Amino acid sequence: MLYFVANMNKTAVHDAAVVLVAARGASRRGMPGQETGSGNMTILRRLARLPAIIGLWLLGATAAVAGVPEPGQMGFQPAVTPVMEDIIWFHDILLWLITIITVFVLVLLLYVIWRFSEKRNPTPSKTTHHTWIEIIWTVVPIFVLLSIVIPSFKLLYKADVVVDTELTVKAIGKQWYWSYEYPDNGNFTFDATLVEKDDLDDPSLYLLVADTAVVLPVDTKIKFLVTASDVLHNFAMPAFGIKIDAVPGRLNETWAYVPEEFAGQIFYGQCSELCGPGHAYMPITIKMVSKEDFAAWVEVAQEEFARIDAPSNRTKLAAVAGAADAAD
Ligand SMILES: [Cu+2]
Numbered sequence: 134m135l136y137f138v139a140n141m142n143k144t145a146v147h148d149a150a151v152v153l154v155a156a157r158g159a160s161r162r163g164m165p166g167q168e169t170g171s172g173n174m175t176i177l178r179r180l181a182r183l184p185a186i187i188g189l190w191l192l193g194a195t196a197a198v199a200g201v202p203e204p205g206q207m208g209f210q211p212a213v214t215p216v217m218e219d220i221i222w223f224h225d226i227l228l229w230l231i232t233i234i235t236v237f238v239l240v241l242l243l244y245v246i247w248r249f250s251e252k253r254n255p256t257p258s259k260t261t262h263h264t265w266i267e268i269i270w271t272v273v274p275i276f277v278l279l280s281i282v283i284p285s286f287k288l289l290y291k292a293d294v295v296v297d298t299e300l301t302v303k304a305i306g307k308q309w310y311w312s313y314e315y316p317d318n319g320n321f322t323f324d325a326t327l328v329e330k331d332d333l334d335d336p337s338l339y340l341l342v343a344d345t346a347v348v349l350p351v352d353t354k355i356k357f358l359v360t361a362s363d364v365l366h367n368f369a370m371p372a373f374g375i376k377i378d379a380v381p382g383r384l385n386e387t388w389a390y391v392p393e394e395f396a397g398q399i400f401y402g403q404c405s406e407l408c409g410p411g412h413a414y415m416p417i418t419i420k421m422v423s424k425e426d427f428a429a430w431v432e433v434a435q436e437e438f439a440r441i442d443a444p445s446n447r448t449k450l451a452a453v454a455g456a457a458d459a460a461d
Contacts, residue, residue: 200372200400200419201341210372213400214389216292217374223288227281234277292374295388298356302347306359306366306379306404309411313347314441318431321438327414340413341401346420348434350427351396359385367406370417376405396423 200210212218248254303314310326325343330336349355359368361379369376373389402417422430 197398198335198338198401199395199398200370200402201338202371202401204337212374213372213391213395214374216288216389217372219288219291220374223284226284230277230281292387295356295386296354298354298388300350300353301356301358302349303358303360304347304368304379304417306361306363306368306406306408306415308363308409309404309415311343311366311368311404311415311417312362315431315434316441319435320441321435322441323434323438325416325418327416338401340403341416341418343416343418346399346418348420348422348427348430349391350424351391351421352393352424354388354390357387357389359387364408365406366404366408366415368402368417369405370400370402370419372400373402373419375402378406379404391421393423395421396426397421 200213202210209217209221209224212221249257301315301317303316305312305314307324310324312322312324314320314322323345325345325347327340328342328344330339333339333342357368357375357377359377359379360383361381363381365381366379367376368379370389373391375387375389377385377387379385398421400419400421402419404412404415404417406412408415
């Protein structure tokens with residue numbers, strides 16, 4: 134738990150910095166993008182998407198940036214979900230507890246060094262057992278551990294057990310971008326890739342902004358299904374208290390509830406499992422909107438994005454081949 138809490142903010146940023154140095158050159162050659170076509174093809178595809186992208190952005194043109202790391206930041210990003218509030222509370226309690234224990238042990242040690250030095254205590258005591266002291270130094274740590282483990286398990290279960298969610302989003306980690314699916318809203322899917330530094334209004338948001346934001350409604354219990362299609366990734370959204378492995382062939386789930394006051398705000402996260410040379414280039418951008426704006430966005434998104442259950446080319450070819458066989 135402590136590891137989970139302590140690494141919430143740091144790993145992604147640290148990993149990003151490490152990979153950034155190693156892979157900056159590769160980035161310029163277009164490595165983070167998943168497009169495999171020629172340069173012209175990429176431009177055409179981007180142009181084709183432009184009207185829809187503008188439409189989607191108009192819905193949240195006034196969106197404020199909220200969930201973002203600050204330069205020199207020491208603590209967590211401000212909590213947005215109840216789970217993150219509890220994580221911060223638990224972190225603060227633990228910090229007090231370990232500080233008190235460390236100071237107590239240090240004072241005890243310094244006292245022993247001073248009081249029982251050879252000069253002050255030339256003839257040491259021959260005592261080898263003291264029943265009451267042994268009982269105390271066994272029982273007190275048990276209570277200290279219990280006082281940690283009870284809130285720790287409560288918090289783990291709160292973050293882990295998904296109850297009565299109203300909306301499901303599936304996030305699929307891929308080398309090196311995220312795909313999202315909205316099974317409850319028309320079963321559409323889209324990819325979200327890195328926006329290059331030169332294309333950003335605010336360059337400090339580089340490595341955090343994805344070209345397509347995951348739009349979600351406030352005041353709704355949202356279930357996140359998380360998986361990967363190639364290697365291990367990790368879906369992390371610090372302000373939501375979410376950090377969950379994306380494992381190929383396995384479906385992990387977690388949840389988030391964002392109160393109404395956060396409507397119109399944008400939150401950023403990053404892949405937090407070292408997944409390859411493009412690890413730093415797969416940002417997560419979540420835009421929270423009101424329920425009405427979400428319904429409007431869903432209508433646009435259903436038009437713009439592909440349906441998952443639409444027949445694939447392979448299915449169509451099989452159908453054509455089947456029809457040809459029947460004709461023979
Ligand atoms: Cu990754």
